[in-house]
Amino acid sequence: ASPSVESWWGAEDGQFQLVEGRPASWPEGSVVDRKRSDPGEPFSPPLLDLVGEALSRHGQVLLLATRLGYAPALTCRECGFSPRCTDCRIGLAFRRQSRQLHCHLCRRQERAPALCPRCRGRTLTARGWGTERMEEAAKAAFPRVPLVRYDGESARGVQGRALRHLIASGKVPLVVGTRSAIKLFARGALGAVAAVDPDPLLHLPDFRAAERTFQLLWAAAERVGGGGRLIVQTHHPDHYAFSALVHQDLATFYRNELKLRAELAYPPWSRLARIVGRGRERARIEALADRIYRDLVGGGAGLTIYGPAPLGPARGSHRWQLVVKGD
Numbered sequence: 063a064s065p066s067v068e069s070w071w072g073a074e075d076g077q078f079q080l081v082e083g084r085p086a087s088w089p090e091g092s093v094v095d096r097k098r099s100d101p102g103e104p105f106s107p108p109l110l111d112l113v114g115e116a117l118s119r120h121g122q123v124l125l126l127a128t129r130l131g132y133a134p135a136l137t138c139r140e141c142g143f144s145p146r147c148t149d150c151r152i153g154l155a156f157r158r159q160s161r162q163l164h165c166h167l168c169r170r171q172e173r174a175p176a177l178c179p180r181c182r183g184r185t186l187t188a189r190g191w192g193t194e195r196m197e198e199a200a201k202a203a204f205p206r207v208p209l210v211r212y213d214g215e216s217a218r219g220v221q222g223r224a225l226r227h228l229i230a231s232g233k234v235p236l237v238v239g240t241r242s243a244i245k246l247f248a249r250g251a252l253g254a255v256a257a258v259d260p261d262p263l264l265h266l267p268d269f270r271a272a273e274r275t276f277q278l279l280w281a282a283a284e285r286v287g288g289g290g291r292l293i294v295q296t297h298h299p300d301h302y303a304f305s306a307l308v309h310q311d312l313a314t315f316y317r318n319e320l321k322l323r324a325e326l327a328y329p330p331w332s333r334l335a336r337i338v339g340r341g342r343e344r345a346r347i348e349a350l351a352d353r354i355y356r357d358l359v360g361g362g363a364g365l366t367i368y369g370p371a372p373l374g375p376a377r378g379s380h381r382w383q384l385v386v387k388g389d
Contacts, residue, residue: 064280067273067323070316071330087250089286091308094295096259101139104191104199104258109295113256116291117207117235121253125200125238126282127193127213136163136174137261140183142297144265145175149368153265156188165267168385169371191259197238209236212243241278250287257282257294264298269328276303276315283307327387335386338373344380348372351382358386 065073073080092112099106105113116123136156137144145154147165154163154172161174178186191199197211210216212225228234229246237243257279264275283292294304306315324331337354341347351370358367366387373381 063284064277064312067270067316067319068330070312071320085310086284087288088310089254089283089288089290089292091283091292092294093299093304093308094293095299096261096295096297097139097142101185101187104196105203106295109256109258109293110203112291112293113254114204116254117204119253120235121287121290122232122234122247122251123236124243124247124252124255124282124285125196125236126244126255126257126279127191127196127238127240127259136186136188137265137297138178138181138183139185139187139297141178141181143178143180144261145179147267152267152269153271155267168368193238193240196258200236200238204236207236208234209238210234212237212239212246214240214242217242241281244278244282244285247285249284252286252290254291254293255282255286256291257296259296260294260304261297264296264301264303269323269326272301272303272319272322276307279303279307283310332387332389335388337384337386338381339383340376340379340381342379347380347382351384355384358384363388 069078070080072078092108094106094108094112096106113123113125136154145163146152147154147168147170149165149168149170152165154165154170156163156174163172163174165171175186177184193211193213197209200209210225210228212229216222216225226246229237229243232251239246260275260279263278264271266274268274279294286292292308294307296304298304302318303315306312306318320330323329328334337351339347339350339354341350348370355367355370358365368385368387370382370384373383
C-alpha cells in the first residue's frame with residue numbers, strides 16, 4: 063500500500079509497473095499542532111476531544127505510540143526545530159545524562175544547545191512518550207473507559223495471548239500500543255486511531271525516517287472504518303508526510319521525498335553500503351574498521367564514508383560499522 067521510495071521511483075522510471083486499485087475508504091483526518099500544548103501532558107485538548115467523540119460512538123480507539131526505544135529527539139517547543147547533523151543531515155539523538163547530541167551514522171557529537179539555533183527560544187526539551195506513561199495519562203483522561211496497554215513488554219507469554227484475544231474481540235474500547243498493536247485489528251475495525259507523538263520517529267537518525275513514519279501511520283489509518291477518525295498530534299503540522307496521509311495522497315508524499323533525497327544525494331539517487339565488523343575483542347574490531355576506512359579513502363573511487371562508528375554490543379560481541387555512499 064505504501065511502497066519504498068526506491069520502488070516508487072522505479073515505477074516512475076519504467077523499471078516496475080505501478081498498478082493502482084480503487085482507493086479504500088479513508089478516515090476523516092485531523093492534524094493537531096502540539097506546539098501550544100502543555101509539554102508535560104501527552105494528550106492535547108483537541109486530541110482528547112476527538113478521542114472522546116470516537117469513544118462516544120462506541121468505536122474502538124488505538125492510541126499509537128511511535129517512540130520505539132530510541133533516545134528522544136531534542137525539539138524547540140516554540141518553533142518545532144530539531145537539530146540535524148551538519149555532515150550527513152539526519153536527525154541527532156539526544157542523551158539527557160550527558161546533554162550531548164549524537165549522530166548514529168557518522169559518530170559526530172556536540173553539546174546540546176541551551177537556546178534554539180533557529181528562533182533563540184529557551185524551550186528546547188526532550189520529546190517522546192513511552193506506552194506506560196501514556197497508559198497512566200489515558201486512565202486519568204478517561205477514568206470510566208476500560209483500556210489496555212499492548213507493547214513489547216505486555217505482549218509476552220500467557221498475558222500477551224490473553225491481551226491479543228481481548229483486543230481482537232473488540233471488548234476493550236481503548237488500546238494504548240506500539241506498532242505491534244496495529245496488526246491486531248482487521249481493516250476497518252477501528253473507530254479512530256491517534257498518533258500521539260510521531261515526531262521522535264520522524265527525527266530518527268535515518269534518511270528513511272519520514273518514509274517509515276508515513277508507512278506506519280498509513281497502515282494504522284487502513285484499520286479505521288468508514289466515518290472514523292485519523293488524528294496526528296505533532297510539532298510539525300505542515301510536514302508533507304502528515305498532509306499526504308490525511309488526504310490519502312501517495313503521490314504528494316513521494317514527490318516531496320524524492321525531491322529531498324535528490325538534494326541530499328540519498329537513494330535512489332545514490333547507493334549505500336553498510337560494512338559491519340564484529341568480534342569479541344574491541345581493540346581488534348576498532349583497528350579493523352579503521353583499516354577498512356583508510357583503504358576506502360585511499361582507493362580513489364570518490365566515495366563518501368560515514369564512520370567508522372561503534373554499534374551496540376550483540377551477545378557479548380563488539381561491533382563497528384562504516385556506511386559508504388557512492389553513485
